[in-house]
Amino acid sequence: MLRRIHGGVSWIDSEKFLDFSVNVNPFGPPKEIVEKLYYCINNKAYKFYSDPNYRLLHKTLSEAYDIDEKNLVHTAGASEALFLIIKCLISRGFRNVFLLSPTYGEPEIKALAKELGARASFILMGEAQDKFYIDLDSLIDNMKDIKNTFLIISNPNNPTGIYIDQDNIKAIAESLEGRGFLIIDEAYSELSRKRGGLDLLNYYDNLIVVRTLTKLFATPGLRTGFLASRNKRLIECLEALRPTWNIDSISSCVFSGRPLRDKEWFKKFISDTSGKIKALREDLENGLKKIGFKVFRSEANFILSKIIINYNPEEFYRKLYLKNIVVRNCDSFKGLDPRYFRVGVKDCSSNKVLLETIKEVIKE
Ligand SMILES: Cc1ncc(COP(=O)(O)O)c(C=O)c1O
Missing domain, CATH: 3.40.640.10 (Type I PLP-dependent aspartate aminotransferase-like (Major domain))
Incomplete structure (x- = not known):
């Protein structure tokens, strides 16, 4: 049977998880x-x-x-x-x-x-x-x-x-x-x-x-x-x-x-939102690079990254999940494998939590 694999935790779990596997506007509906x-x-x-x-x-x-x-x-x-x-x-x-x-x-x-x-x-x-x-x-x-x-x-x-x-x-x-x-x-x-x-x-x-x-x-x-x-x-x-x-x-x-x-509202909303996302994305890209991951240049509201340090990707996803963080394992995409993961850019404090948690996980 066709297996559909997509990011995004269900709303039932949304209180529990910080969900970076989804790519929607990080500021929520206006x-x-x-x-x-x-x-x-x-x-x-x-x-x-x-x-x-x-x-x-x-x-x-x-x-x-x-x-x-x-x-x-x-x-x-x-x-x-x-x-x-x-x-x-x-x-x-x-x-x-x-x-x-x-x-x-x-x-x-x-x-x-x-x-x-x-x-x-x-x-x-x-x-x-x-x-x-x-x-x-x-x-x-x-x-x-x-x-x-x-x-x-x-x-x-x-x-x-x-x-x-x-x-x-x-x-x-x-x-x-x-x-x-x-x-x-x-x-x-x-x-x-x-x-x-x-x-x-x-x-x-x-x-x-x-x-x-x-x-x-x-x-x-x-x-x-x-x-x-x-x-x-x-x-x-x-x-x-x-x-x-x-x-x-x-x-x-x-x-x-x-x-x-x-x-006017619509135009301003798009311009403000995309401007804020760009700044947050650049910070998150830098944070991931500092950790030692490969980061692919993105023009969108998400980032593709690759685990190039010596760390088992499955363990990486499992440990993040146990700490209530979900990122998108990209192994279901053509040409990618479990070392590639995608994170949707979120607000500043959530992005910080992601980076800190990744640091903890790879030290364990
Ligand atoms: C490139 C791309 N196109 C389309 C969709 C589906 O969007 P929609 O929610 O509008 O069906 C997605 C969702 O992840 C997507 O990433």
């Missing part, structure tokens, strides 16, 4: 979103079906992100967007799926492609001294003679934290023109300070961008995200595959209208 949630509950939104066309949610998302309404499909988070895209493209004959690995969702995407009669292949990033990287020429070369194909890139990438800039994204999209699609999963875009791919959409028919609100607002339980493309035929296919009430009425109530519709 008060404006929490207030809206109470409003939706007090007005008993859960007693009703969502509007099957999600008119207000659709309008709100398209205004907040400056995307033409007709180019947007709202989804239950980025994961549903990815599943819908894969189903749609395979059903339209695009049977060669490529992933830039290590990356999010490898086993699920492989299983889904196989089930639908397609093939998933993994192109591995290179590992340099202080970062993972892509070799653009060989990436493009790998897919050169393959027709009916599509490539999924998570940008910034989970778990390596690398960011592929717009010029490279353009080169990849252009290399696939006429025979394939490029899907950029930008689940962490708002939490990094890097430019996403939404403003490229107008130039490429074969480009699809995926976004989510679950990471930005630290609300993975309110499953809301979207995908965007200017390709009319593709949007029709995705809308046809989208289940009628794919987003529950509480989530769609929270993210429809205010506060998301307040553009």
Whole structure:
């Protein structure tokens, strides 16, 4: 059976553990979103079906992100967007799926492609001294003679934290023109300070961008995200595959209208949050390096690190767990092994606790 391995302890255990295995906004949902949630509950939104066309949610998302309404499909988070895209493209004959690995969702995407009669292949990033990287020429070369194909890139990438800039994204999209699609999963875009791919959409028919609100607002339980493309035929296919009430009425109530519709608030929130995260990430990177771990340069709200001291990784995870700290063992990702672990950046005092606890553990 397909085993889905992801970070994040359940809410039942959340009081007990300091959870670094999850990558959501470390400051939690902003008060404006929490207030809206109470409003939706007090007005008993859960007693009703969502509007099957999600008119207000659709309008709100398209205004907040400056995307033409007709180019947007709202989804239950980025994961549903990815599943819908894969189903749609395979059903339209695009049977060669490529992933830039290590990356999010490898086993699920492989299983889904196989089930639908397609093939998933993994192109591995290179590992340099202080970062993972892509070799653009060989990436493009790998897919050169393959027709009916599509490539999924998570940008910034989970778990390596690398960011592929717009010029490279353009080169990849252009290399696939006429025979394939490029899907950029930008689940962490708002939490990094890097430019996403939404403003490229107008130039490429074969480009699809995926976004989510679950990471930005630290609300993975309110499953809301979207995908965007200017390709009319593709949007029709995705809308046809989208289940009628794919987003529950509480989530769609929270993210429809205010506060998301307040553009100034939204912009400021993203800018403040990503700025704070960058500073915290740099401190945490330095702390991990001082301990003697390898740290890969990240542009996101998480860090990939590697145990290069003489210490058994399984013991490392077990001992941290006994001290109520959870980090993400990355051995389930292609090309990584148990020495690689990922930590989501948290607030300053939690990050300190992590570093102190790691020091204690490796002394034992
Ligand atoms: C790169 C990436 N894409 C998508 C997702 C899923 O996000 P969502 O909660 O919006 O489904 C994750 C979650 O970990 C992720 O890391």
